[in-house]
Amino acid sequence: MPEYKSWLKQLLEGAKNFGPGATGALVGFLIGLLWMVLGLWKTLFILLMTFAGYFLAVRHFSDKESFRKFLDKIFPPGFFR
Numbered sequence: 001m002p003e004y005k006s007w008l009k010q011l012l013e014g015a016k017n018f019g020p021g022a023t024g025a026l027v028g029f030l031i032g033l034l035w036m037v038l039g040l041w042k043t044l045f046i047l048l049m050t051f052a053g054y055f056l057a058v059r060h061f062s063d064k065e066s067f068r069k070f071l072d073k074i075f076p077p078g079f080f081r
Helices: 002-016 020-038 040-061 064-074
Strands: none
Touching (some): 020 040
């Protein structure tokens, strides 16, 4: 197991050195691969859910009070307190 962690750590450190072109090519390759394996609509659904998760994380999860207000809009007020 420790070998796996060191390999993953090296991979993440190497990813920091990628330029924007290599990162864009990798993202494009992954989207194309998903499209070929899953089809257009499933791939678009996955991309939409990924974007929604990113938006929610940036907007609401960075501030605890904002997140509580968001939960109060969805659930009855005070449900998670």
